[in-house]
Amino acid sequence: MKTRSLLLAMSIVASAGASAHAETISVTAFGGAWEQAFRECYVAPYEAATGNTAEVTVGSPSQWVNQIAANPQDPPIDVLVNLMDTAAVAIKDGLVDPMTVEQVPNLAKVPAAFTEPLQGYGTVINFGAAGLGYMTDRVPNPPADWMAFFDGIIAGDYVATLPGINVGSTTPTALLWNLFDLMGVPLDKTDAVMEKLVAMKDSGNLVFYNDMNQYLTQLQSGEADIGIYWDGRAWTAKDGGIDKLNFYYPQPGGIISPSVIQKVKNGSDEGWNFINVLLSKSSQECFSQKVGYPVVNQDVVYPEPLASRVPSYKDVRWPDFAGISKVMPEWVDQWNRTVGR
Amino acid sequence: MSGSHSVRRPDLGLIALKVYVVAFFAFLMAPIVVVVIYSFSDMAYTTWPITDLSLRWYQRMLEYRPFMSSLAFSLQVAVAAAVLSILIGVPAALALARSGSRYAEAVMTFLLAPLSMPMILLGVALLYYLSWMGLGVSKLSVVLGHTVVSLPYIIRTVAAVYIQSGRSQEEAATILGAGRWQVFWHVTLPMVRAGILAGAIFAMLISLDNLPISFFFAGPDTNTLPVVMLAYQQNQFDPAIAAISTTQTVIAVIMLLIVQRLTGLHHIIGQKR
Incomplete structure (x- = not known):
């Protein structure tokens, strides 16, 4: 009886100790x-x-x-x-x-x-890394590099979709920083980049998406043929049934x-x-x-x-995240004044 | 003689009005109908046209733990916020509706102020204020936050009903010897009961749909359905979000039908009959 009581006491202490540590x-x-x-x-x-x-x-x-x-x-x-x-x-x-x-x-x-x-x-x-997702039946020869993609919008080679200013995780890096980087413009000099965006918008060959699902809807409905998107999302969409969707990283590389x-x-x-x-x-x-x-x-x-x-981290481009966070209010302001969507 | 055979011309104005009303409601309802249709899609993405119908996204909704746990928590918060709003709002509405004070209108406006305030601002302010009070991210904080935004609906409906009903019945009861408590229990409360019920159900609907306040108080045990839906939708694009939205819509419609059955929706929209 004494042994049983001792064992019981020990088990209580042990369980109490275990729960105290958990x-x-x-x-x-x-x-x-x-x-x-x-x-x-x-x-x-x-x-x-x-x-x-x-x-x-x-x-x-x-x-x-x-x-x-x-x-x-x-x-x-x-x-x-x-x-x-x-x-x-x-x-x-x-x-x-x-x-x-x-x-x-x-x-x-x-x-x-x-x-x-x-x-x-x-x-x-x-x-993940941003690149271009496109419908293979409507864009048989997608542009090899990013700048050719943006120029192709203005030239009317296709209708493109870009993230609107509300897509916080995508627009600052995959679109805006990307353009600043490609055009060799300092992050605080917005004029040239905004002019480029306005030229794209004024061409009539550009639509915007404001959430990640809208992008897929635009491509499937024919509202857009090609646009900036994320690799993992694009491959998941393709594997999920959007067979004509393809994805790649234009030169000089995807954006992480x-x-x-x-x-x-x-x-x-x-x-x-x-x-x-x-x-x-x-x-x-x-x-x-x-x-x-x-x-x-x-x-x-x-x-x-x-x-x-999957891309190697050495092949993707790393935006200047700290620099972007400093100039983002100015970018948003300029975007609202010029692009407006 | 020819005047006796006058042909009744169709009222073009009336026809145009009917067409306009139908088009207007179609415009309002179309997004909801599309969501409901998508919820029965068999596709992994929101594609159109839908080729096969399926309940797979309702099954996914049931299997995805955060959907169900947050729905249960949202319903608890909605009930708690409605009860708290009744306890605070009914006495305030009764007092202000009969008050002769020149400040009564100002106080009423103050109590209805959350309706006109940007919710996101209210959410941030409540997070820092309730944290400063030591409540932090807790169930109580969520309930208090939802009570702040639910309260105006109770006050508004109860005050509207009470003002419409006039003073004569309460005065008659008092003349016949009823005490203040008896007047309240046997006369005032039955008069405003419809307003309380309508306000409470509308407060629950507002709570169930609230994102900006819930967003800042979401934790492992305090996640409401709209916050989980937002997080899901940001990272996934299958029609499960349509299934849970449809479920939420059904709950809201049932609650509105209850209001209509018990009191009539005119108490909520403030329309006199």
Whole structure:
């Protein structure tokens, strides 16, 4: 009887100890298939390895950054999935911690190109690249380079669709920075780029899309023949049944759009472990195969057709994200005054 | 004699009006109808024409955990915000509707102010204010935020009904010896009950559809359906979003039918009968 009581007491103490150690952390994720892959490839292995729980908040970076900024001493989020522009805001406002190999050993498997743009306050975890999606039956000979694409709109070679100013994740980089870069114009000198955009608009061969689904509708309905889009989305659409859609990166290359991860300042230190599991080869391989985007662990091997579709990070162009965030208000103002949509 | 065989000419004006009304409603309803049709598509993308019909996106809607959990949470928030709005709004509406104070109109305007404020601004302000109060991103914060935007609908409908009903019945009850509480319970409350119900259901509809406030308070346990729909739509383009939108529309229509059945929609739109 005494032994049974002792065993019972020990089991209670042990279970109490285990529950005291088990921690719940809060992580963020983009919605849809991205979130499902995130749970399966990152959250599940983390929970299995640590016995902790990672609660996932689905939403948007501007929402999360505001929530952290409103509660900096007791943030509701421990690990923040982000985009480059809002990641820069989080760094500038001191909302995130610097990330080192000591805290995240798997960071050693990530090329410096993915951490340097974040000044060490996080790392890219996967990326897409903008290129041109087009309908093969209406554009038999798509332009080989970006400038020829823009000139082709003015010449009337096809009707193109471009992201409107409200497509925050695409327009600043894939369209505006792209034009500044191609034309060799400093980011704060907007006149030449806006003139080019107005010339495209005035040609009558240009329409705009204001969400990612509208782009596909425009191409399928015949409203547009070709336009700027993201690789992963284009391939998913093609595989999903839009057979005549094709995608490529015009010269001098696609424009990168990275997803970023950051550990929130004053958030749980368990966040480091979560990020470490996320950056492991097996987790990253799983995620890339689920969502069709390249990841950053350099040991990851891609199966076909992913291997022949994903670009190397060395071949894509990296916009000046910090520079863009400084001039963006001026770009929006000039866009509204000239292009107007 | 020929005048007795006068032929009635078609009223062209009336015909034109009918055509206009039909066209107007078609214009209003078309986007909703398209969404409903797409929700039964078998295609992985929103393509037209739809070749095969299917319930696969309703199945996807049921399988995608955030849709169902956020729908359940949205319904809870809508009910809680409506109840809180009733508790705050009904006494305020009754007091202001019968008040002789020259400030009553100003106070009423102040209480209806959330209707005229940009919701996104209200959302940011509430996030920082409630965080400063220590509530942060919590269920209570979401309910309080939704109450702020639901409250005007209760106040407006209850005050409108109360003003229309006049004072005579309450005065008669008082003359016959009823106390203040008895007058309220047996006379005033039955008079404004229709307004409370109509306002509450409209407040729930406003809450269910709210994105700008919910957006800033969304966490693992506090995500509402519109926030999840936005996040889904930003990253995925299958017709599951049409299926959940159709479900949400059905819920809204059922609630409006309940209002119409119980009190009439004229209480909501402020139209006299």
